[in-house]
Amino acid sequence: MRKKQLMTSSTSSVITLKINGEKHTLPVDHRTTLLDALRERLDLTGTKKGCDQGQCGACTVLLDGRRAVACLQLAVAAENREITTIEGVADGDRLHPVQQAFLDLDGFQCGYCTPGQICSAIGVIEEHAAGWPSAATSDVRPEAGPPPLSAEEIRERMSGNLCRCGAYVSIVEAVARAAGVQADERRGEDVPAGKGAAA
Amino acid sequence: MREFDYQRASDVAGAVALLGADPDTRFLGGGTNLVDLMKSGVERPARLVDIRELPLDEIEPTPDGGLRIGATVTNGDLAAHPEIRRRYPALAQAVLAGASGQLRNMATVGGNLLQRTRCGYFTDVTKPCNKRVPGSGCPAIEGEHHNHAILGASGHCVAVHPSDMAVALAAFDAVVHFHAADGPGQSPLADFYLPVGDTPHRETALPPGALITHVTLPPAPVAARSRYRKVRERASYAFAIGSLAAALDVRDGVVQDARLAFGAVASRPWRAGAAERVLIGAPADAGTYAAAADAELAAARPLPHNGYKVELIRNLVVAVLSELAEEAAR
Incomplete structure (x- = not known):
């Protein structure tokens, strides 16, 4: 009965969200953020709520492959988009290179900001690979070519993710290592079969 | 947050018709400012018209040699675009100086222009x-x-506009296009x-009820040598306490x-x-740059x-113009 009321109200809708490749249909009050839909309605609690104001980055997810904060994204407006959360970045039991690097290099202490840090870092590495400059890039003209992903570049590009434990030193190292691994994998795609960079 | 109706627009005229003259309806773009203001109760719309899927997300050359930037182009895509970076580098720098990577991927050009002040x-x-x-x-007066206006304010409001992007657009004579x-x-x-006035x-x-559809930038050869410099209270991800978009052609x-x-x-x-009028035709040296800054800042009425x-902006003008002139001499 309640469900039917929700479905006919002008302030709620039945929506379908595509999350980590899977479709989820649910009724939502239009006020529901994507963050609350993930955590409170779909039991995808890997995405964390920090400030709920777009300032801390704990709720970072990937929308159509680009990093975004789920706390300022209305769930109803996220229909038709490919949503990737921390639950969806690994390849089965094989961790994403960014996850592996955070583990290997202790890129966290309490771990609360970590899902957001990892999703953000995945976005950073993609943006950098696509040649995007940052505020730390001295010459933004395309002729200057993409800047190396230095520690300064990583710090600037990751500045939307706060870590109250202050694990930043290891986070920067983990992002740098993962970027190197992914660059190797990209190069590996061009070499003949059997000579990939999996090792 | 007040409950609200939600509709998705499929074309520009339809979006404008949907909104009508209803003062309780807002267009929803990236939502990074609007949704935040709805949470805090500053904005209490009864209805949102989502315009993010409208075909306004292209950056294209214009017949006169300028660029046309669609209203739903994200800040991220704007700053990454090769023609923006090549022909108006200060605009790319300004966008990159604003917000965080996540917010830039959500926020749109139209919304950036219409964002509200961060006055507490x-x-x-x-x-x-x-x-x-x-x-x-x-109460701010x-x-x-400490981060409020020194120019153009009134006894009714001393808030500042928070956009970095708009500063570079202003320097390059951008035109805002809308559909009413x-x-x-x-x-x-x-x-x-x-x-501001009263x-x-x-x-x-x-x-x-009008919807911003795009922004045009006229051709501006001087913009090819341009820079945006932002001063803020931490190294990244903060609003400016003073910033400068500058372009200079020295021969x-x-x-x-x-x-x-x-x-x-x-x-x-x-x-x-006023500063530009002092600069043009004058010797390219620090004395000229300081005099130009002073000409503009004579109107400043600090709190x-x-x-x-006042000093921060003056120093920015001298430093950035000196750098641009030095690069031109290389």
Whole structure:
């Protein structure tokens, strides 16, 4: 009965969200953020709520492959988009290179900001690979070519993710290592079969 | 948050018709400012019309040699675009200096222009604010105003416009194009933000119910050598306390052309026309740059706690123009 009321109200809708490749249909009050839909309605609690104001980055997810904060994204407006959360970045039991690097290099202490840090870092590495400059890039003209992903570049590009434990030193190292691994994998795609960079 | 109806627009005219003249309806773009303001109760729309899927997400050349930037182009895509970076580098730098990577991927050009001030009294619904509740007063004038306006303010409001992008657009004579109920229209960015006067709640020249469709940049060869420099209270991810978009063309030691606009000093991006008039035709040296800054800042009326901005902007002008001139000489 309640469900039917929700479905006919002008302030709620039945929506379908595509999350980590899977479709989820649910009724939502239009006020529901994507963050609350993930955590409170779909039991995808890997995405964390920090400030709920777009300032801390704990709720970072990937929308159509680009990093975004789920706390300022209305769930109803996220229909038709490919949503990737921390639950969806690994390849089965094989961790994403960014996850592996955070583990290997202790890129966290309490771990609360970590899902957001990892999703953000995945976005950073993609943006950098696509040649995007940052505020730390001295010459933004395309002729200057993409800047190396230095520690300064990583710090600037990751500045939307706060870590109250202050694990930043290891986070920067983990992002740098993962970027190197992914660059190797990209190069590996061009070499003949059997000579990939999996090792 | 107030409950609201939600509709998704499929074309520009339809979006404008959906909104109509309803003062309780808002267009939803990236939502990074609107949704935040809805959470805090500053904005209480009864209906949102989602325009993010409208076909306004392209950056294209214009017949006159300029660029046309769609209103739903994200800040991230704008700053990454090769033609923006090549022909208007200060615009790419300004966008990259704003917000975080996540927010830039969500925020749109139209929304960036229409974002609201971050004045703490405006965003706190328990406080008076002439911009939010006309006639209720401005506590900032006697209160916390270290990051408020030094130019163009009034006794009714001293808030600053928070956009970095708009500062560079102002320097490069951008034009804002919109679609209103009676058809398309346009406004030079210089006239888009209204004087504060005694109506700080009226912020732009956008007709009621109109939708920004795109921004055009006229060709500006001088912009190829341009820079945006932002000063803030931490190294990244903070609003400006003062910023500068500058472009300079120097030949034989003489300034041929110059563009200057200041950010975080007024209710709008502040095009520094008086400074440009001093620069053009004058010797390209630090004395000229300081005189240009002083010509513009003669109109500054700082408050007790933001007088530092006058010197900050003056120093930015001298430093950035000196750098641009040095690069031109190489």
